[in-house]
Every structure is written in structure tokens, then in C-alpha cells.
Amino acid sequence: MNALLQKVYDFVDERIDLKTLEAKMMREPIKGGSRWAYVFGSCLLFIFIMQAVTGVLLMFYYIPSADHAYASTQFIIHEVDYGWFILSYHFWGSSAMVVMVFAHMSQVFLWGAYKTPREMTWLVGLGLFGIVMAFGFTGYLLPWDQRAYWATTVGVEIMDKTPVVGDFLARFLKGGPTPGQMTLSRFFVIHVMILPAALMGLAGLHLFLFRSAGPAGPFRGTSDELKAKTDFFFPRQVWKDIVAMAAVFLAICSLALIEPVQLLEQATPDPGDYHPEPEWYFLFLFQLLRWKVFSGEFGQFLGAIAIPGAFMLLLVALPFIDRSPERNIFKRPIALLSWAVVTIGILVLTVSAILNREFLD
Amino acid sequence: MASMQPKIKSKVRCTDGEIGEVAHVIADPLSLEVSHIVVRTNGTERQVPVSSIGAVRDDLVELLCNSSQVAGFPELKREDFLTSKEVEIPHLENRIHVEPGEVLVPFPELEKSCARRSFFTGFIYVIGVLIGLPLVWPVLRFVMKPMYAPYDNRWLKIGNVSKIKAEDVGVQFIFKKSFKDSVLEREEDKNHWVVKATPETLQKIYKNGDLSFYDEKGDVVWVNKQTVPYVAFAGKCPHLGCGYKWRSHKTRGQVFLCPCHLSIYDAAGTVLDGPAPRPLDVLPIKISATGDIEVIDVEYKAGKKEQVRLA
Secondary structure, eight states: OHHHHHHHHHHHHHHHOHHHHHHHHHOOEETTOOOGGGOHHHHHHHHHHHHHHHHHHHHTTOOOSTTTHHHHHHHHHHTSTTHHHHHHHHHHHHHHHHHHHHHHHHHHHHTTTTSTTOHHHHHHHHHHHHHHHHHHHHHTTTTOBHHHHHHHHHHHHHHTTSTTTHHHHHHHHHTSSSOSHHHHHHHHHIIIIIHHHHHHHHHHHHHHHHHHHOOOOOSSSOHHHHHHHOEEIIIIIHHHHHHHHHHHHHHHHHHHHHSOOOOOSBOOSOOTTOOOOOOGGGHHHHHHTTSGGGOHHHHHHIIIIIHHHHHHHHHHHHHHHOOOOOOOGGGOHHHHHHHHHHHHHHHHHHHHHHHHHHHHO | OTTOOOOTTOEEEETTEEEEEEEEEEEOTTTOSEEEEEEEETTEEEEEEGGGEEEEETTEEEESSOHHHHHHSOBOOGGGEEETTSSOOTTHHHHSOSOTTOEEEEOOGGGOOHHHHHHHHHHHHHHHHHHHHHHHHHHHHHHHTTTTOOOOOOEEEEEEGGGOOSTTOEEEEEEEEEEEETTEEEEEEEEEEEEEOOHHHHHHHTTTSSEEEEOTTSOEEEEEOTTOOEEEEESBOTTTSOBOEEEEETTTEEEEEOTTTOOEEOTTOOEEESSOSSOOOEEOEEEOTTOEEEEEOOOBOTTOSSOOBOO
16 A cells, blocks of 8 residues: 555656655744744634635525525524534634634734735735635625624625725625625625635735745744754644644534524514624624714714724734834834733723623613 | 766866866756756856767766867857746756756747847737726626615505504504515515604704605605604614614613614604714605505615715
């Protein structure tokens, strides 16, 4: 058997130079050695692959029509063997994706890894961040339940407030003046075709840029110390990556088992007793818009478009503003403070949105 | 000669003695074999074909010819060659083991004409644009088809005033609305709120007098008379489009409250608190002799100070 495998390997190697490919993929020296801090990117790739697999499976039964989306999702949950699990895995996988994106971006930010010569990797990474959020936003319309309907209604009304293109963008996404079948069709196509293609392309580019510019390595240590600890991507880093992936897999499975997806009532323009609320990772923005300072037409533009937009622009400009070569986070007080403020801000807003629920009932 | 791997900087010896060293190796891009070695001798670099090589040893290449024959070989024109790094020739570097970058391959004759290169570049762009350009308008129209549907000015029966027991209280009317959604014949639950207004509340709602409603062309579709005490508010919150409710508030008493972003309105639809930019939207309303309520399901854009009609 081994001899046969060797023959197959040699056959392929002779034609496409497998050995060089292998060396390029696996033997990347990791400055300062493999670390647990470097597992987030690989975990994201793993989560994405699992989302793609579970997503394709869900499409075996899901019907993207306003008349049938809800019923077919119920069918997946209640009739299809392990349908509840596949759907719940996909649901919790999306949350894991958002958490992991935050961890990955934080690591890159705190390690100062966005600095020269890795600016382009950072920029493409921000594009990927946008795609992940768009995945979340387009994904939860698809079950066509109350949460889906209202989150989409509000989300699209927010986009409508974008200057100049807002009205066109909102109508384009809704596929009409008001939400309906065309909205579902468009969100479906965006969710299952456009975003996956975009993500695969950009993730490939992200990896290519990462490998071209090289990993940043630790932010401390002399070059001799770093050299002494340097190892290859394979096997030590790959080992850490796979352990982290297994942990992520277990966490998502556990969540799917403990809290399987429950649909709310079917979508309708009458909310009934339901208090509309977006997915938890959009809660901070939702809560922000409840503030008095963001009231009125201008306040709303400020809170929903200008501030998030300015924050994204700041992230885009970051490697070009912050040109100091210093990467040690303990010598970058402004960076550390900004990260803490943003993180605590998001936490506080999310928690207060959750506390507000009680006040509504 | 498949196994011939002359090394860079090997000494080169002719039949009449040593004449220099190997400066480059030239490969044939089709056969992936060494076709020439470039010998650096007396300050010139000459291309010696492999047929003139007798043997390749460690650090030494023995030629079959003498030094005056070597002087007759053509000089290397460096601009006629590329290094193996500058072109994509699969397997070349695996077949010829010399220092990478030192393997030269001939620059194809057809690639040397600059005028043609820029012509082709321009041509490629022009054809690309010619393919793409005619698609822009049809594709744009294709995706825009449902985006600007005409207003729906049908009157819909939503219930009877007998449901309303008190003045200045929000009463919800849930009704079925049938409509064509692309090819689907759909029916949706919708909801609007009707208030039987006291004269003071009516005054607040119609502070600018009777309220007119218009179609796309700006023609009046209906006028709400300020003398009619029944007022219908669209069920969509003018803040960001959620569904609001009539409920009691700790300090403000009975109000319309939107659970999304906590906008609060009084029975006249006036904003009391929260982020809403304008009062609740009044709908065209008709009350029949038997008390049946009919409305036009006018929908406005949320989040605007002014009413911008969507449907």
C-alpha cells in the first residue's frame, strides 16, 4: 500500500512539482517559534469551511420563497434527520466566526502586525471582516421568521441613510420599495453565491499576502533569541492550530446541542408580542441607536452611518497613520487604550441591550 | 547530453589550454536541456554550443575545440536573453541544476518589437471594454426591475370602529393584505393603529388643516378631513421601521412605544421621547355609514424628518 501511495505521489510530483509546493506550504519558518496566539486565522478558515459544508447541506431542503422559506426551515428542524443539528451548527458557527474575527483582529492589532510591510494583508483582512458581517446580516433573513423580518427591515432602513447611494442601495437590497419575496431572493443569492465567492477570493489573497510579506513574529526579543526559537509551520504550529480547531468544533457542537435553533413565528409586518432585536453581534449598534444623541434624522445618520463608517475608515488608515516601527503593545499606550475602550464599549452596549429586554416585558 | 550540468565559475579548458570560466548557462526552453555555455574569456563572453563540449568534470569543462575556434563563437548579447526567474518555464529549474537566476533562456524574437506590444496592450483593453460596456445597462435594468414599483392606492378594509371603546387610546387593527409579490400571490398580516381622537388631539394631528395624499404624479388621491375624529396611524415606526405598540409607561401613562429603539409617541402621534425624527404617519382613512374602516396602505421611508412615500 505504501509503495502504491509512493508511486502516486511520485507521479503527481513529477508533473506538478509537489515537493516544492509542500516545502512552500509547510516549511515556512515562524520567527520566534509557534504560538497559541497564532491560531485564530486557521480557526477562521476552519469555521468557514464548516459553514460552507453545513450551508450546502441546508440548501438540499431549504426553499428560498416567502411562501416556503419558513416551512422548509421548520422541515429541516423537525423532519430531516439531524436537520436540527446541521442548522444549529450553521447558526452557532456564524457566531463563532464573529467571535474569532474579533480575536484575530485584536491579536493583529495588539501585536502591531498590521505595520510595514504587512499593510496590504491588514487591508484585505478588513475586507474579509466586512464580508463576515454581511454573511451574518444576509443569513438570518433566510428562515423568514420574525427575527429575520425585523432585523432586515431595520438593517435596510439604516443603509437607506447612507448619503447619495442610500435610497438605491436599500431598494436594490429589498428588490422593491418594501421587503418581500424579492428581498428574500436577493439575500439568498448574496448569502450563498456572492459572499462565499468573495470570501474565498479575498481569503486566498489574504493568505498569499501574508506569506509574501512574512509573519510578523513576537514583538519582543533580540534576533538571536528569535532565531533560537524559530521553527517551521509544520508540525508545531499546525499541531496548535488543529487543537484550537478541535476546541472550536467542540464548542460549536456543544452550543448546537444545548441551544438548538428555535424559530420564532413566521415573518409578518405585525410584530405581535415580539420585540424586534438583531443577532447578538449587532446588539451594540442597535443599543447605540437608542441613545438620545442619535435621535432625529441627523443623529441617526451620525449613529448608524457616520460613526461606524468613520471607525472602519480609521481601521483602513491605521497602518498609514501609525508609522512608528514600535510593535510592543506595552510601549504603545494609545493603541492599548483605544483597543480597551472599543472592546469595553462594545461589551457595555451589548450588555445594556440585553438588560433593556427586561424593561420591555 | 541530458546529464550535462556545467557549474557556474567552472574553469574552461580548450585543446590548447585554459581560456576562462563559465559565466552563464543557456537553456533551450523546449527541450529543457542546456544548449550553450557562456565562456568568459579575455573580457568577452562567448556562447559555446554544447556540441563543442567534450566533458564536464568538477569545476572544469573540457572543450573539443581550440582557443581560436572559441574566439569565433558569437558574443553573448545579454539583452537577447532572460533569466529563468523572469519567465515561466515549468520544470526548467528542476532539470538544470545551476545557481538559480544564472540560467539564461533566449528572449523570443517576436517579443522584441515594442510598437506591437503597446498595440496589443491597447487592443486587449479596448476589446475588454467592448465586451463589458454593452452589458452594463441591461444588467443594471435587470437588477433594478422591481425596485421602483408604482404606489398601491387601493382602499383596504381593516375593521370596524365598534372595536374602539375610548377616546385617545391606540387600538390595533390587524388585517390580511393580499398582493402580488413577483409571481407569488401572497397574503400578509399587516397592522395599523386607529385612534378616536378628542378635539384637542385632533387639533394636534391636523394643525396644518386637512391632510392631502398624493400619487407619483403629484395628483391628490385623498384628503383627510380634520373633522373626522378617527385617525389611522401606519403600523411602521417612523424611526427605523419596527412595529410599535400601545402600552403604559411608568411616568407618561398610556403611549405608543416602539420596542426597538424606544421611541415614544402620544395618542396624536407626537414624539415624546426617543430617537424618532418625525411623528407617526397618518394614513388616508374612510369610515362607512356602518362604521367600517378603510385605509390606503401608504408606506413612508423611516428615519426621515419629511415623509418620503415608498409604496
